[in-house]
Amino acid sequence: METHTHVYILVAFLLGTKGLLLNLNQTQGPSMFERLNALEKQLADEKRQRYLLQVEYSEEKERIAELRHLQDTMNETNQKLLQDYNSDPKRFQDISTQIRGALLSIYNLDSKHNLDIQKVLDALRDVQTSLTDITSNQSDIFQLQRHFREKQNVLSNMLDAVKRNQTTNKEKIKSLRASLVSLANSQKNLQSTVNSTSNKQTSLNTQFNKIQRSNVAFVAELSHDVVNPQDRYHIIFDNVKLNIGENYSANNGVFTAPYPGIYHFALELTSPPQSSDHTLHVQIIKNSVSVAVTFLDSNTQQYLRRTGSIILELDTSDLVWCQTDHPFDSNTLTSGNTYSMFSGFIIHPL
Known part of the structure; x- marks a missing residue:
């Protein structure tokens, strides 16, 4: 302009x-x-x-x-x-x-x-x-x-x-x-x-x-014989052979579920020959409820070996352990050399 x-x-x-x-x-x-x-x-x-x-x-x-x-x-x-x-x-x-x-x-x-x-x-x-x-x-x-x-x-x-x-x-x-x-x-x-x-x-x-949740497994055996246990005796498998995830306690013999899932548990028990008839039942317990039982009865001539297993659905923090039921007369659970073992692993996480 x-x-x-x-x-x-x-x-x-x-x-x-x-x-x-x-x-x-x-x-x-x-x-x-x-x-x-x-x-x-x-x-x-x-x-x-x-x-x-x-x-x-x-x-x-x-x-x-x-x-x-x-x-x-x-x-x-x-x-x-x-x-x-x-x-x-x-x-x-x-x-x-x-x-x-x-x-x-x-x-x-x-x-x-x-x-x-x-x-x-x-x-x-x-x-x-x-x-x-x-x-x-x-x-x-x-x-x-x-x-x-x-x-x-x-x-x-x-x-x-x-x-x-x-x-x-x-x-x-x-x-x-x-x-x-x-x-x-x-x-x-x-x-x-x-x-x-x-x-x-x-x-x-x-x-x-x-995959990480699938890495849960344990195997434990007795480090010493269990002789004449009482009724409802809590069996502690204290010699841990495998403990992936560290969910089994050797101090109290209890497995704690880390995740919800389908789990498998197995029990293998050995009893030596006894001088008289006897009765011993061992239960697998889930949260204080018996879910499986293994019988070791009337063995007077030879070693007796029994196994039991079960598949359970567990939620986080559910507890699983073993205990005796209705023992009669003289009973012994043999330790060492994988004679008496408690084991478990996760099949499928939920």
């Missing part, structure tokens, strides 16, 4: 001096008036060129605004990419590097456009400064005309350079937009990969937990 005002003042000044120049024409000839008319026409052409340049400059500013909006959109996209960075650091670092390169290219193009426009505006200011120095001296007018022609040539060359740069920049921006679309597609593919990897990780964790 300030540039237009200066031009209007200059044109008014020239029109005001037109009468003075007409007087000069009476002594210097009609060629002076024709030159002044030519100069006025040239100034009008210059004004029109400046107007066209301003229009082109406004269009360029709109393009730059679009580029800046695109840059903001890219910044938002870059923030989303950074949120998923930990999922695949190296791949996201490569994408971030490409995006920063694209943003830097756009910024450089923006700076170059601004520099070209600034050069044109500087040239226009030089023209305005030159116009203010116009006097009625004919030699000054001729010099000004030459100066105008030189400036016109400079401005024409600069405008041609700006147009060439605009064409090149449009192609670069088109290429950058295509690259950004490709990067966005790559981001979607990476997100799909991350989601798939996360699902696989969840599945693996579930399988690992099931």
